[in-house]
Amino acid sequence: MIAFLLSRLTSALLVVFGVSVLVFLLIHAVPGDPVEVMLGETSQPADREELRRALGLDQPLPVQMAEYYRRLLDFDLGTSLYSRRPVAEILAERFPATLELAVAGLAVALLLALPLGVLAAMRRGTAWDNGAMMFSMLGVSIPNFLMGPLLILVFSLWLGWLPVSGRDGWGSLVLPAITLGTALAAILSRMIRATLLEALGEDYILTARAKGLPWYRVILRHALRNALLPVMTLLGLQLGALLAGTVITEIVFSWPGIGQLTIESIHRRDYPVVQACILLIAVSYVLVNALTDLAYGWLDPRVRLGGREGGER
Amino acid sequence: MVTARGKRRGAGRPMSRMLGLLCLVAALLGCAADVPREDLRFGLAAMPVTLDPRHATDAASARIIRLLYQRLVEFDEHAMPVPGIADWETPEPTRYRFNLQSPRPRFSNGAELAAADVVASYESVLDERTGSAHRISLENVAAVRAVGDDVVEFLLHRPDPLFPGRLTIGIMPRQLLQAGQQFNRSPVGSGPFEFVAWPADGELRLRRRADGVDFAFLAVSDPTVRVLKVLRGEIDMIQNDLPPELVSWLREREEVRVSAGSGSNFAYLGFNLRDPLTGQPELRRAIAHAIDREALIRYVLGDTARPAGGILPPEHWAGLGDSGVPYDPDEARRLLASIGAQGARIVYKTSTDPVRLRLATAIQRQLAEIGIDVDLRSYDWGTFYGDIKAGNFQMYSLSWVGVKLPEIYRYAFHSTALPPLGANRGFFVDTVADRLIERAEAAISTPAQIEPLHSLQRRLLEALPYVPLWYEDHVFVARSDIRGYQIAADGNYDSLVMVRRVGAGDA
Numbered sequence: 144m145i146a147f148l149l150s151r152l153t154s155a156l157l158v159v160f161g162v163s164v165l166v167f168l169l170i171h172a173v174p175g176d177p178v179e180v181m182l183g184e185t186s187q188p189a190d191r192e193e194l195r196r197a198l199g200l201d202q203p204l205p206v207q208m209a210e211y212y213r214r215l216l217d218f219d220l221g222t223s224l225y226s227r228r229p230v231a232e233i234l235a236e237r238f239p240a241t242l243e244l245a246v247a248g249l250a251v252a253l254l255l256a257l258p259l260g261v262l263a264a265m266r267r268g269t270a271w272d273n274g275a276m277m278f279s280m281l282g283v284s285i286p287n288f289l290m291g292p293l294l295i296l297v298f299s300l301w302l303g304w305l306p307v308s309g310r311d312g313w314g315s316l317v318l319p320a321i322t323l324g325t326a327l328a329a330i331l332s333r334m335i336r337a338t339l340l341e342a343l344g345e346d347y348i349l350t351a352r353a354k355g356l357p358w359y360r361v362i363l364r365h366a367l368r369n370a371l372l373p374v375m376t377l378l379g380l381q382l383g384a385l386l387a388g389t390v391i392t393e394i395v396f397s398w399p400g401i402g403q404l405t406i407e408s409i410h411r412r413d414y415p416v417v418q419a420c421i422l423l424i425a426v427s428y429v430l431v432n433a434l435t436d437l438a439y440g441w442l443d444p445r446v447r448l449g450g451r452e453g454g455e456r
Numbered sequence: 457m458v459t460a461r462g463k464r465r466g467a468g469r470p471m472s473r474m475l476g477l478l479c480l481v482a483a484l485l486g487c488a489a490d491v492p493r494e495d496l497r498f499g500l501a502a503m504p505v506t507l508d509p510r511h512a513t514d515a516a517s518a519r520i521i522r523l524l525y526q527r528l529v530e531f532d533e534h535a536m537p538v539p540g541i542a543d544w545e546t547p548e549p550t551r552y553r554f555n556l557q558s559p560r561p562r563f564s565n566g567a568e569l570a571a572a573d574v575v576a577s578y579e580s581v582l583d584e585r586t587g588s589a590h591r592i593s594l595e596n597v598a599a600v601r602a603v604g605d606d607v608v609e610f611l612l613h614r615p616d617p618l619f620p621g622r623l624t625i626g627i628m629p630r631q632l633l634q635a636g637q638q639f640n641r642s643p644v645g646s647g648p649f650e651f652v653a654w655p656a657d658g659e660l661r662l663r664r665r666a667d668g669v670d671f672a673f674l675a676v677s678d679p680t681v682r683v684l685k686v687l688r689g690e691i692d693m694i695q696n697d698l699p700p701e702l703v704s705w706l707r708e709r710e711e712v713r714v715s716a717g718s719g720s721n722f723a724y725l726g727f728n729l730r731d732p733l734t735g736q737p738e739l740r741r742a743i744a745h746a747i748d749r750e751a752l753i754r755y756v757l758g759d760t761a762r763p764a765g766g767i768l769p770p771e772h773w774a775g776l777g778d779s780g781v782p783y784d785p786d787e788a789r790r791l792l793a794s795i796g797a798q799g800a801r802i803v804y805k806t807s808t809d810p811v812r813l814r815l816a817t818a819i820q821r822q823l824a825e826i827g828i829d830v831d832l833r834s835y836d837w838g839t840f841y842g843d844i845k846a847g848n849f850q851m852y853s854l855s856w857v858g859v860k861l862p863e864i865y866r867y868a869f870h871s872t873a874l875p876p877l878g879a880n881r882g883f884f885v886d887t888v889a890d891r892l893i894e895r896a897e898a899a900i901s902t903p904a905q906i907e908p909l910h911s912l913q914r915r916l917l918e919a920l921p922y923v924p925l926w927y928e929d930h931v932f933v934a935r936s937d938i939r940g941y942q943i944a945a946d947g948n949y950d951s952l953v954m955v956r957r958v959g960a961g962d963a
Binding site for chain 2: 173174175176179188190191193194197225226227228233236237292295296299300303306307308309310394395396397399403404410411412
């Protein structure tokens with residue numbers, strides 16, 4: 144177990160380091176001058192040079208990079224070139240919003256996917272199955288930038304039930320969470336259906352039925368528990384993607400999260416903020432996936448993390 | 457099997473209950489949203505970057521800062537400097553004496569604004585360590601000093617008839633400046649509004665000092681969502697940054713009122729004069745004649761612009777009032793033929809902004825009519841602007857925003873203002889234009905500047921380093937119960953001082 148954790152930690156650090164190097168080089172390679180953004184286009188060359196020197200942007204790229212990692216080791220993410228506020232402070236404001244939205248989106252996805260997937264598997268080949276799968280196809284097919292405004296139109300403008308956008312109370316979380324969760328629900332429900340169908344054909348299910356267990360116990364206690372194992376892996380990956388990829392939803396709903404901040408900062412060439420956002424996303428991704436691996440081992444006793452048994456089977 | 461089916465039907469009931477519960481929650485949330493609000497809400501496409509007048513360079517910051525701070529000098533509708541919180545006299549060409557109005561205004565912390573505060577504010581801007589973007593516009597200031605509590609004197613290195621127009625920095629309290637107050641997030645000024653809170657990146661709260669009404673400025677970057685929020689009453693007012701089709705749609709809605717006012721933001725086509733093709737004046741004139749601006753304004757911009765003849769609009773005290781090069785495709789073809797440039801291929805760069813891109817596509821089509829093949833390329837703002845400043849273009853479109861002083865001509869067209877020293881990005885080198893710019897600068901008064909500035913603008917219309925397109929209107933959309941807002945030519949939010957919500961039956 145300890146060996147497994149150490150190996151995961153090492154690979155996680157390598158991934159995060161690789162991502163940070165790549166982002167650092169890419170964002171500095173993109174045309175556009177942050178000093179221009181800060182001082183405005185009527186600034187004079189002397190002022191621009193002065194500010195460039197003050198920010199260390201006049202240094203060669205390797206020197207800037209070394210300085211960046213030196214500060215990173217002190218947990219100093221730097222100061223935003225644009226707003227001149229500490230980057231850590233900005234992230235601390237934005238990350239809870241993204242986390243809230245990602246968790247809510249995941250909850251919506253599970254709430255939709257579980258009943259749909261189970262229903263489709265249990266009523267395989269019927270209108271229920273077709274209906275559930277058609278819904279999932281719709282969910283995947285409608286992009287978030289269309290789904291978001293459609294939901295706003297119906298639930299905010301026509302019905303007047305929910306706020307259009309912003310982060311102002313629980314009501315404002317509903318539409319972005321549905322937008323985000325629907326596409327994921329579609330993928331999950333198809334996966335649950337497939338794995339459940341496979342599980343329902345196993346001998347232990349026949350045994351359970353033969354023992355006279357009620358159908359819901361057969362499904363919940365036996366079939367679904369095993370069917371959910373591969374779904375767990377997908378969920379882990381998707382939560383990581385939700386933490387990183389809520390950009391469109393955040394923009395449509397003016398949700399003040401990390402995705403929106405990353406895009407804004409790329410446009411402004413705000414190097415420290417872009418680097419910190421990507422770093423945060425990478426760390427979240429790696430962390431969630433490591434936790435998924437751990438959970439996988441806990442849920443399935445046959446899986447021994449890093450042990451010999453797993454290798455010999 | 458029968459039992460199982462029966463149980464399944466039974467299992468459906470909790471699902472129905474859950475759906476019912478969800479609807480109830482949604483309905484309750486809806487009720488909560490309908491509670492009448494006390495505050496007034498203004499939607500912005502982007503939040504201000506800073507509330508510190510020394511560092512603000514973006515339009516959103518400048519407009520909010522105007523609400524929080526007062527300035528020595530304002531501009532009238534002709535962009536002539538007029539007294540703000542002080543009137544002035546010029547005992548000598550290099551000495552300006554400003555007398556603060558009586559009674560002197562008070563800062564939002566209760567302290568009375570005094571000459572020492574003005575001195576401290578300007579000394580802070582002039583201090584290199586502050587890193588203010590506005591220092592360069594005040595480089596002619598040799599010294600600034602207080603004479604008692606009511607008088608401030610500025611001593612200049614050399615005469616400058618435009619000098620009062622440069623004194624538009626918001627005045628901050630001296631004590632707080634010395635204490636190192638973070639004005640970017642905790643502003644204290646003497647303006648009609650005071651800072652309340654900046655609880656989130658997308659929300660800024662101010663209070664109107666005269667009557668204590670709270671105002672919330674909310675950032676909603678997507679224009680469609682911004683409009684939907686106005687229609688639902690989550691936002692009371694928005695201004696600009698709306699696609700023309702949304703404006704046209706809003707004009708037919710009962711819930712809102714749409715008004716438009718003439719603006720001074722100048723849109724133009726720029727050329728690289730070092731390029732063998734776009735360096736030819738005949739080709740640039742042919743392009744100017746080929747663009748049907750009236751059609752573009754009507755069909756693409758939804759009648760929210762007016763044709764332009766130069767950077768300064770007609771109402772500006774130095775504006776020429778010319779409407780630019782007329783649409784004449786036959787003349788355009790003749791000019792092209794005269795230089796053998798039929799079928800010429802030009803790379804036209806623009807940003808990815810949807811409206812800019814749509815305009816560029818329409819211009820591409822119009823130029824195709826006279827036989828110019830336009831290769832349209834759109835880039836994200838940073839890349840596009842970087843290319844323009846580096847001179848890496850043949851033709852591009854951009855706008856000048858918020859121009860008040862005629863010194864823009866030196867910055868954009870003088871031969872000493874080639875990049876990186878200035879914004880003469882097309883490498884326009886013209887001795888006649890240089891002389892006229894220098895003559896205007898040497899004039900001892902603004903009336904004496906008018907003649908050389910008019911001659912300069914005529915010269916620019918001949919040489920066409922830019923093809924003037926239009927001045928963009930400001931569009932204001934408000935809920936139908938909002939009254940008192942007046943659109944300013946530069947798009948400032950000053951009239952929020954008078955805005956109020958009227959009840960049913962009020963006029």
